[in-house]
Amino acid sequence: MIHIEKLTKYYNELCAVDRIDLDINKGEVLGLLGPNGAGKTTTLRVLTGFLKPTSGSIRINGYNIDEHLLQIKGLIGYLPESAPLYYNMLVFDYLNFVADIRGIESNKKLTRIRELSDLCGLNEVMHKSIGELSKGYKQRTGLAHAMMSNPEILVLDEPTSGLDPNQIVEIRKIIKQIGKEKTIIFSTHILSEAEATSDRIVIINQGKIVADGSAQSLKGSGQSESSVNIALKGPDFESVKDLFSADNTIVRIEPDDNGNDDIVRIKLYCRSSSDLMENIYKKIKATDWVLVELHQDTKTLEKIFRELTMEQ
Amino acid sequence: MSQIRHIFTKEFKDYFVSPIAYIVISIFLLVTGWFFFTTFFIYDQASLRNFFTLLPIIFSFVIPAITMRLFAEEMSVGSYEILLTLPVTSGDIILGKFFASVAFVAAMLLPTILYPVSISFLGSLDWGPVAGGYIGAILLGAAFSAIGLFASSLTRNQIIAFITGVAICFALTIIDKMLFFFPKYILCFLENLGADFHFKNVSKGILDSRDIIYFLSVVFIGLYCSHMVLQNKK
Numbered sequence: 001m002i003h004i005e006k007l008t009k010y011y012n013e014l015c016a017v018d019r020i021d022l023d024i025n026k027g028e029v030l031g032l033l034g035p036n037g038a039g040k041t042t043t044l045r046v047l048t049g050f051l052k053p054t055s056g057s058i059r060i061n062g063y064n065i066d067e068h069l070l071q072i073k074g075l076i077g078y079l080p081e082s083a084p085l086y087y088n089m090l091v092f093d094y095l096n097f098v099a100d101i102r103g104i105e106s107n108k109k110l111t112r113i114r115e116l117s118d119l120c121g122l123n124e125v126m127h128k129s130i131g132e133l134s135k136g137y138k139q140r141t142g143l144a145h146a147m148m149s150n151p152e153i154l155v156l157d158e159p160t161s162g163l164d165p166n167q168i169v170e171i172r173k174i175i176k177q178i179g180k181e182k183t184i185i186f187s188t189h190i191l192s193e194a195e196a197t198s199d200r201i202v203i204i205n206q207g208k209i210v211a212d213g214s215a216q217s218l219k220g221s222g223q224s225e226s227s228v229n230i231a232l233k234g235p236d237f238e239s240v241k242d243l244f245s246a247d248n249t250i251v252r253i254e255p256d257d258n259g260n261d262d263i264v265r266i267k268l269y270c271r272s273s274s275d276l277m278e279n280i281y282k283k284i285k286a287t288d289w290v291l292v293e294l295h296q297d298t299k300t301l302e303k304i305f306r307e308l309t310m311e312q
Numbered sequence: 313m314s315q316i317r318h319i320f321t322k323e324f325k326d327y328f329v330s331p332i333a334y335i336v337i338s339i340f341l342l343v344t345g346w347f348f349f350t351t352f353f354i355y356d357q358a359s360l361r362n363f364f365t366l367l368p369i370i371f372s373f374v375i376p377a378i379t380m381r382l383f384a385e386e387m388s389v390g391s392y393e394i395l396l397t398l399p400v401t402s403g404d405i406i407l408g409k410f411f412a413s414v415a416f417v418a419a420m421l422l423p424t425i426l427y428p429v430s431i432s433f434l435g436s437l438d439w440g441p442v443a444g445g446y447i448g449a450i451l452l453g454a455a456f457s458a459i460g461l462f463a464s465s466l467t468r469n470q471i472i473a474f475i476t477g478v479a480i481c482f483a484l485t486i487i488d489k490m491l492f493f494f495p496k497y498i499l500c501f502l503e504n505l506g507a508d509f510h511f512k513n514v515s516k517g518i519l520d521s522r523d524i525i526y527f528l529s530v531v532f533i534g535l536y537c538s539h540m541v542l543q544n545k546k
Contacts, residue, residue, distance in 0.1 A: 048397045052546040073399040080397075084390025088329055089322075100318040101398045145394070 001026040007056035009042050016042040018207035029179040031194030031201045032187040035309050039207040040187040044157050048078040077151035081158050083142030087131035102149040116144040136167040156186040172197050191301045205309040228268045231293035315400045319408025327416050337420050340374050358435030364445040364515040368485040368508045371456050376477025379460025380470045382409045387468040402542045417453035441517040448514030451527035456481045458534025465538040
């Protein structure tokens with residue numbers, strides 16, 4: 001549906017986006033991740049036609065962005081970062097204006113605005129001016145603005161930034177709800193959010209794509225070594241080390257930071273294998289130590305993100 | 313075309329939602345009323361000539377104040393991003409805003425119709441120059457609006473937009489009074505550049521195509537330059 005090829009954008013000398021290739025399919029919810037200044041917003045701005053690419057091409061539904069910008073704008077609903085709406089307009093007037101521009105027939109306008117107001121929870125603020133709204137309501141108004149013409153593609157730039165946890169959950173709920181039928185591209189630097197709402201995660205850093213895939217596949221990638229934490233009551237560190245040193249799947253044994261109690265915490269670094277946990281458990285079972293804790297460190301998205309974006 | 317209308321409606325309403333419209337209109341009426349009527353009874357003539365003589369100078373201050381927010385505010389708030397990603401072209405945006413500003417100038421001139429009406433009771437008023445004056449005022453207002461719109465597209469700071477607009481409009485107004493500074497061979501050219509020079513003709517009731525073409529070309533240049541500035545910002 002969206003086909004981005006060798007997209008590059010320079011601000012004077014500064015290269016914000018560097019030859020990005022990206023294909024986005026219909027119905028996908030894509031989370032764009034990256035540290036500040038990675039080029040997320042620039043990518044979205046070029047995609048929505050606010051900025052012109054320095055080079056490269058974007059095709060959406062077969063339309064080329066250089067020639068059919070107006071048609072492309074019609075396909076996309078866009079919510080810019082921090083929802084910069086017209087502060088002196090009433091929410092209702094504003095949505096009315098957007099409905100006019102989006103070419104919604106005047107007899108359907110009111111029903112559409114009502115639908116969106118229900119969906120985004122705007123009923124109480126319809127007759128307040130946008131400048132008076134709290135950040136959460138402003139964001140919701142922006143969301144209603146983006147969804148006005150029921151566009152096939154929704155582009156949301158940091159839709160949950162600056163919201164409180166309840167509002168974040170609500171906005172995510174809305175995103176998930178519309179994501180069932182629409183293509184959604186959203187940027188964020190909150191990793192759990194990308195994990196929770198998107199089918200596919202693209203991480204960009206310094207204008208380049210450094211990772212692309214589902215949250216699951218991203219977690220599976222990377223190094224093959226995994227670590228297991230165990231806490232035992234009874235033995236000291238040396239005797240545990242002796243027990244596991246015979247096992248050749250275990251690469252390294254390190255003491256974890258100990259509390260003041262008589263529990264020994266140990267970190268085992270091992271080569272990944274399917275019966276890893278089973279092995280460890282059986283070994284401990286043969287002794288008379290008490291097993292207090294046994295868990296494998298799952299590789300979090302945070303960790304992958306740090307690995308990928310801290311390198312340079 | 314309908315997109316231009318929607319933007320026009322929004323911008324025109326916006327003027328009257330904020331206090332700017334009322335402040336600008338009051339100041340305009342106060343200043344013109346004061347300057348016109350203080351000398352009106354001294355001249356003892358039932359004509360609006362003095363009112364129209366003043367207009368270019370007053371317009372060159374008032375109109376940039378009307379147009380300064382059109383782009384500068386959008387850019388500083390960031391709503392420009394929203395506007396531009398709606399299915400409209402930058403031409404629609406520029407024309408919509410331009411027509412809103414011209415309509416506002418017309419709304420501002422509307423109460424001054426009371427001047428000729430009340431004067432017509434005092435003596436025999438020649439309505440020809442009055443009609444010409446109002447047509448000229450709209451043309452002048454359109455030309456200055458285009459310039460102000462261009463000034464507003466240059467910056468996100470409304471004060472800078474205002475000052476730039478005033479500088480250009482004021483220069484066009486007084487250039488035909490500064491001719492003695494210039495060498496002889498460009499006098500005719502410079503004189504024809506002056507907005508006041510052309511406005512004077514129209515406000516006498518003479519509708520010459522040269523004057524109308526002058527105002528329309530200023531409008532075109534102003535709008536085209538705004539268009540180029542906005543394209544360049546992409």
